[in-house]
Amino acid sequence: MIIWVNGTFGAGKSSACRELTALLPGSVLYDPEPLGTALAGMLPRNLTAGITDYQDLPSWRLLVPEVAAALLAEVPGPLVVPMTLLRQEYRDEIFGALAARRIPVHHVLLHSDKTILQARIESRAADPAHPARGAETRQWALDHLAAYQEALPWLTADAETIDTAALTPRAVAEQITALVRRGTAQRPIVQTPEPTADTVAAAVLLFDEQDRVLLVDPVYKPGWEFPGGVVERGEAPTLAGVREVAEELGIVLEQAALRLLVTDWEPHTGPRQGGIRLVYDGGRLDAAAQARLRLPADELRSWRFVTLREAEDLLPPGRALRLAGALRARRQGGALALEAGVPVGEGAAEAVVEG
CATH class of the missing domain: 3.40.50.300 (P-loop containing nucleotide triphosphate hydrolases)
Structure with missing residues (x-):
């Protein structure tokens, strides 16, 4: 202690x-x-x-x-x-x-x-x-x-x-x-063991009526984050995204409604493990849905909708690049392959797979 x-x-x-x-x-x-x-x-x-x-x-x-x-x-x-x-x-x-x-x-x-x-x-x-x-x-x-x-x-x-x-x-x-x-001074912090190998993680982007994206502020690590988390053993990535959104925000999404925006390879840097990061479009949250948001106190401190410019000040550089790629793919109606946040291949524009 x-x-x-x-x-x-x-x-x-x-x-x-x-x-x-x-x-x-x-x-x-x-x-x-x-x-x-x-x-x-x-x-x-x-x-x-x-x-x-x-x-x-x-x-x-x-x-x-x-x-x-x-x-x-x-x-x-x-x-x-x-x-x-x-x-x-x-x-x-x-x-x-x-x-x-x-x-x-x-x-x-x-x-x-x-x-x-x-x-x-x-x-x-x-x-x-x-x-x-x-x-x-x-x-x-x-x-x-x-x-x-x-x-x-x-x-x-x-x-x-x-x-x-x-x-x-x-x-x-x-x-x-x-x-x-x-026990009144003990801080409720989710006890998430550090991964010992590269992981697959699924994030879900949720938007408001102005097309701003939802970010959450974890209590267990610095900076802001997308809703989502590590895909568990034997779990489908879309199911992991739905599960994480339900656990973190209290919002129930349909698994079939998620649309893949980005597949990003995150490199292993320092003590931080890397792996494959999948980013899905979870759709818009209207005012009623926003009012139902409930955060677990031991995991998240707050949430907010932000523009890409605002997100660049809140997210680590690699994650900000991933968000920029996801928003681009969303506008173009396709899915984008990234490595360390950068589109694969010299022809980045051609990397979008039209949906």
């Missing part, structure tokens, strides 16, 4: 987490910050140039759940993690990877008003005995207050919040302990 104690500088994470480990037998303090320091020293400079926050290193976000799993193989746990995490996509990536390893996550936010946070930062910077002393650390902490304020809407929606303004570290730790024991 992970107890992720979030909050910006001055919220009291470190002191509260030290008290928390004293209250929870078998618990271990796990600070992922040294992983960032180690990576910054090992990675080539061309990969770290311009990066001022180690959380922006993809390798750091990959290592955090791996090290957590390794630690929990050695100790009974829980792991207590005092770590500021302000970008929701990083939260999704790390928490989703932990869930894939069957490690439950309790998310707690320690919060105080901006004026109190500023006063604590100033006090610590002036204390010669405090590890966060010094003008450079002070400015770093103050500069991050704006990012914290911007992240507050999603943080307070996702984490159980404790106002630390009038609490001692011990009292904060006692409140966290109570939340963990009641």
